[in-house]
Amino acid sequence: NAGVTQTPKFRVLKTGQSMTLLCAQDMNHEYMYWYRQDPGMGLRLIHYSVGEGTTAKGEVPDGYNVSRLKKQNFLLGLESAAPSQTSVYFCASSYSWTAVNTEAFFGQGTRLTVV
Amino acid sequence: GDSVTQMEGPVTLSEEAFLTINCTYTATGYPSLFWYVQYPGEGLQLLLKATKADDKGSNKGFEATYRKETTSFHLEKGSVQVSDSAVYFCALRFTGNQFYFGTGTSLTVIP
Numbered sequence: 709n710a711g712v713t714q715t716p717k718f719r720v721l722k723t724g725q726s727m728t729l730l731c732a733q734d735m736n737h738e739y740m741y742w743y744r745q746d747p748g749m750g751l752r753l754i755h756y757s758v759g760e761g762t763t764a765k766g767e768v769p770d771g772y773n774v775s776r777l778k779k780q781n782f783l784l785g786l787e788s789a790a791p792s793q794t795s796v797y798f799c800a801s802s803y804s805w806t807a808v809n810t811e812a813f814f815g816q817g818t819r820l821t822v823v
Numbered sequence: 824g825d826s827v828t829q830m831e832g833p834v835t836l837s838e839e840a841f842l843t844i845n846c847t848y849t850a851t852g853y854p855s856l857f858w859y860v861q862y863p864g865e866g867l868q869l870l871l872k873a874t875k876a877d878d879k880g881s882n883k884g885f886e887a888t889y890r891k892e893t894t895s896f897h898l899e900k901g902s903v904q905v906s907d908s909a910v911y912f913c914a915l916r917f918t919g920n921q922f923y924f925g926t927g928t929s930l931t932v933i934p
Contacts, residue, residue: 712866741922750912750926751867766921798866805918810855810874812914812922814866 710734714799714815721789721822729784729818731799739802740782741766741812742774744795751798757782758804789822796820825850829913829925836903836932844898844928846887846913854915856880856889856896861910861927870898870911903932 712733721727731740738759743751753766757776771793773785782801786793796819800812830845848854855874859867871880876891885900896913913925 748926751924753921756921800867800922802916802922805916810916811857811869811872812867812916814859814868816866 712799712801712813712815714797714818716818717816718819719821721786721820723789723791723822725789726785726787727789727820728786729797729799729820731782731784731801731815732780733782733799733801733813734780735801735813736779737801737813738779738804740776741800741802742772742782742784743798743800744768745798745817746795754784754797789820791822794820794822825854825915825917825921825923827913827915827923827925830928832910832927833929833931836930838905838932838934839902840932842898842900842903842907842930844911844913844930846896846898846925848894848896848913848915848923850894850915850917852917853891854917856887857914857916857922858885858887858896858898859912859914859924861912863909867912903930905932905934908932 741756742754755774760779763774799815802812826849857872858870860870871882873880873889879888887898910927
């Protein structure tokens with residue numbers, strides 16, 4: 709049971725380059741999330757999705773775009789990377805609030821460095 | 824709005840010491856409450872949860888009780904081990920889509 713899988717695990721980008729982070733979950737969860745984790749700031753929500761074909765902005769959406777074309781996948785894109793986007797990125801998924809189990813399940817993270 | 828305030832770290836304890844990490848929340852209503860643990864180089868894992876007032880979540884010797892009157896969900900363990908060294912996050916989820924996380928508390932247990 710894979711759970712939530714993120715690819716890649718590590719990446720170094722040059723300023724201005726673009727990339728896409730892929731998140732895949734096999735638990736049939738409706739909700740998916742992208743967070744970034746920075747020292748001293750905990751987890752900050754970038755974007756989230758409540759179902760296939762839907763996306764919404766979180767706390768820190770600027771500089772990122774997302775897509776949820778299939779229920780099991782949630783993509784995070786950086787169109788023009790900046791050093792301020794150096795961070796560890798986590799994908800998570802969960803059932804809807806009305807489910808018995810409401811906790812989020814996390815991927816292993818992607819460590820991104822922008823130079 | 825909804826938020827979580829967590830005890831600042833880092834925390835350093837000797838093996839077999841008692842652990843408390845404080846967590847309080849602000850929410851309109853009765854959220855579900857969680858403690859997550861993050862080991863070095865890994866993602867967050869659910870440690871325990873409580874979904875209604877007075878519920879006690881427990882796992883791996885850790886406990887936390889959902890206290891509505893004090894809006895708190897403090898994490899405790901009676902005797903910590905070196906293997907408990909990690910970052911601990913308190914979180915809540917209310918009706919809707921989002922989780923709210925505390926800033927995390929780093930715990931180091933020394934032999």
